[in-house]
Every structure is written in C-alpha cells, then in structure tokens.
Amino acid sequence: MKMAEKIHWARELTTFVKHFCCKYMKQVKPWTLTLVIALLGVQGACVSQGTSSTTEAQDTGRKDTMTYKIQKTEEEWRQLLGDEAYRVLRLKGTERPFTSEFETQWEAGTYVCKGCGQELFSSETKFDAGCGWPSFYQSMDKSKVKEIPDLSHGMNRVEVVCSGCGGHLGHVFNDGYGQPTGLRYCINGVSLGFVKKP
Numbered sequence: 001m002k003m004a005e006k007i008h009w010a011r012e013l014t015t016f017v018k019h020f021c022c023k024y025m026k027q028v029k030p031w032t033l034t035l036v037i038a039l040l041g042v043q044g045a046c047v048s049q050g051t052s053s054t055t056e057a058q059d060t061g062r063k064d065t066m067t068y069k070i071q072k073t074e075e076e077w078r079q080l081l082g083d084e085a086y087r088v089l090r091l092k093g094t095e096r097p098f099t100s101e102f103e104t105q106w107e108a109g110t111y112v113c114k115g116c117g118q119e120l121f122s123s124e125t126k127f128d129a130g131c132g133w134p135s136f137y138q139s140m141d142k143s144k145v146k147e148i149p150d151l152s153h154g155m156n157r158v159e160v161v162c163s164g165c166g167g168h169l170g171h172v173f174n175d176g177y178g179q180p181t182g183l184r185y186c187i188n189g190v191s192l193g194f195v196k197k198p
C-alpha cells in the first residue's frame with residue numbers, strides 16, 4: 001500500500017472512531033476520546049517512520065562504530081541543541097509527524113545539520129511526500145550523510161546520520177515515487193537548520 005493510502009486509511013479510522021464515540025458513548029469522559037485519538041496518532045506515526053513518535057531508540061539494531069569529527073559530551077550536546085533536538089539527534093528519537101515548520105516550507109536554500117552546521121540537503125531535492133516529515137530525494141553529496149543498516153523495532157531500515165557529528169537525521173526508503181532517484185530521505189525537521197538562498 002502506498003504511503004498516501006496508509007495515511008488516508010488512518011484518517012478514515014480516526015473519523016470512524018470519533019463518530020462511534022459521539023453516537024454510543026455520550027457518557028464517556030472527554031479525556032477518553034482524547035486518549036483514543038492520541039493512540040491513533042501514534043499509530044499514524046508508525047506508518048510513516050516505522051517507530052513510535054515518543055519512543056526513543058533504546059535498541060541494539062544499529063551499529064555505528066565510526067568516530068566523527070565533531071565530538072562533544074552528552075551535556076554539551078544537550079545544552080547546544082535543547083531537549084527535543086537532543087532527543088532526536090543524539091538519542092535517535094523521532095519527532096511527531098506534521099509538526100516541523102520545514103515540512104511545508106518550499107523556499108530556496110540549503111538544509112544543514114542542527115548539530116554541526118554541515119550542509120545536508122538542497123531545497124531543490126525536497127518534495128511533498130505527504131508523510132508528515134520533510135522529505136528529499138537525495139542528499140547534497142554522498143559524503144555529507146552516512147547510511148547505516150537499522151534493524152531496530154523489528155524492521156529492516158536504513159538510518160541516515162550526519163557524517164560530521166553522527167547526529168541521527170531520519171531514514172531513507174525506496175518509496176520516493178515519481179522522484180528522480182526513487183528514494184525518500186525522511187528527515188526529522190528538528191534535526192535541521194535552514195540557510196536561505198541569498
């Protein structure tokens with residue numbers, strides 16, 4: 001099933017549950033409905049990046065033994081990045097879908113690593129995948145990102161990290177339908193900075 005179809009059915013399911021609750025569960029407390037929708041939201045996140053939006057990577061599926069040019073202590077990273085970017089970049093977390101300002105940004109410029117400023121993706125290769133995260137069909141240069149087999153969460157995926165600092169950016173998938181490379185670099189917007197084209 002294509003990504004757009006999966007998202008479509010997730011939304012259909014959400015609508016159905018809402019109507020069901022309104023019709024048959026009038027006595028139910030409002031927080032129950034909120035909980036149901038929140039759970040469906042998490043399920044939606046799983047469809048696109050294949051992992052919970054709130055679960056940090058506590059796995060052993062990724063083996064990255066490379067030493068990166070930029071080295072900092074965990075405390076230095078936390079200070080530099082702030083809580084959410086630290087969770088994603090350094091703890092290999094996933095941001096909630098449809099929350100990044102970059103997901104719907106189409107200005108010309110360059111997307112850089114929030115951890116070290118390395119140039120990663122050009123706006124020219126950005127496309128609307130409808131998955132809730134900024135998506136690109138290729139990196140600026142193969143030396144800028146490192147691709148690592150990722151067997152975490154019982155899936156076979158390819159993780160994308162910044163080659164400058166080792167920061168987790170997202171994953172690359174073979175479902176960049178209609179794109180020149182056929183690839184979709186599904187990137188957490190919070191991992192990125194943006195330098196507008198002068």
Ligand SMILES: [Zn+2]
Nearest residue numbers: 113116162165
């Ligand atoms: Zn970096």
